[in-house]
Amino acid sequence: MSADSRLLPSYADLSIASPAERRSFNALVDALRDAQEAVTRSRPSESAARRAAALLSEAAELLGEGVPDSEQLAGRLWDEPGRAQALAPPLYIDDVDGTSARGRVTFSRFHAGVRTVHGGALPLVFDEIMGRLATTSGKPFARTAHLTIDYRAGVPVDTEVEVFARVKRVEGRKLFLSSELCLDGTVLTECQGLWVQIREDPR
Numbered sequence: 001m002s003a004d005s006r007l008l009p010s011y012a013d014l015s016i017a018s019p020a021e022r023r024s025f026n027a028l029v030d031a032l033r034d035a036q037e038a039v040t041r042s043r044p045s046e047s048a049a050r051r052a053a054a055l056l057s058e059a060a061e062l063l064g065e066g067v068p069d070s071e072q073l074a075g076r077l078w079d080e081p082g083r084a085q086a087l088a089p090p091l092y093i094d095d096v097d098g099t100s101a102r103g104r105v106t107f108s109r110f111h112a113g114v115r116t117v118h119g120g121a122l123p124l125v126f127d128e129i130m131g132r133l134a135t136t137s138g139k140p141f142a143r144t145a146h147l148t149i150d151y152r153a154g155v156p157v158d159t160e161v162e163v164f165a166r167v168k169r170v171e172g173r174k175l176f177l178s179s180e181l182c183l184d185g186t187v188l189t190e191c192q193g194l195w196v197q198i199r200e201d202p203r
């Protein structure tokens with residue numbers, strides 16, 4: 001097994017953590033998201049900012065230097081909202097089968113640009129739902145090759161929006177997908193994506 005393939009996602013990873021370890025790690029990532037949001041929303045006094053910085057540094061120190069990425073939990077708890085990774089807002093995937101997926105997500109001010117959601121934050125959610133759809137139902141692992149985004153209307157923060165995705169067609173190793181983010185039936189942002197299933201011997 002090559003070093004690269006050892007690090008590829010696998011549903012076997014679902015057993016990498018015990019239920020108790022998953023719960024405690026998810027709680028840690030939730031607290032990290034809360035801290036990101038609290039810092040974004042705050043305008044602290046100098047002393048409060050220094051104290052909060054010291055507490056956050058203390059937490060980082062407590063966690064130490066970490067483990068190799070083949071052993072980390074962040075981003076690898078596939079069936080948890082947001083995969084236990086604070087990069088994107090947690091995406092709740094309610095349905096996914098071989099051809100379509102449906103989920104919900106709420107962006108907060110941490111992911112805002114000017115009042116509405118940052119244009120660079122929206123692809124995180126499209127990549128997540130289409131990446132899940134591209135690799136689910138026993139399909140070989142695929143990587144994002146191309147994304148095109150159309151920003152039709154601003155996406156509000158602190159508001160739950162729906163996300164839909166579907167496989168449009170498959171040509172050999174290439175999967176063409178589309179996705180949209182909707183509020184009350186109106187498409188706010190849409191995305192076309194190409195995923196390419198990686199070769200047996202990844203280069």
Ligand SMILES: CCCCCCCCCCCCCC(=O)SCCNC(=O)CCNC(=O)[C@H](O)C(C)(C)COP(=O)(O)OP(=O)(O)OC[C@H]1O[C@@H](n2cnc3c(N)ncnc32)[C@H](O)[C@@H]1OP(=O)(O)O
Nearest residue numbers: 009010011078127128131132135143144145146196198199
């Ligand atoms: C499994 C358990 C996991 C479950 C949960 C997972 C959830 C995950 C959620 C998170 C998910 C996060 C997911 C992420 O974020 S993945 C991270 C972001 N993506 C990457 O880093 C990918 C980087 N690129 C590559 O690795 C390679 O270029 C790939 C693998 C994509 C192709 O290199 P490879 O050497 O294999 O293929 P090829 O070059 O022979 O090309 C093959 C065909 O594809 C066509 N082509 C290629 N590129 C493009 C392009 N840009 N536009 C249009 N077409 C393109 C090409 O013309 C050819 O077509 P044809 O001539 O045959 O017709």
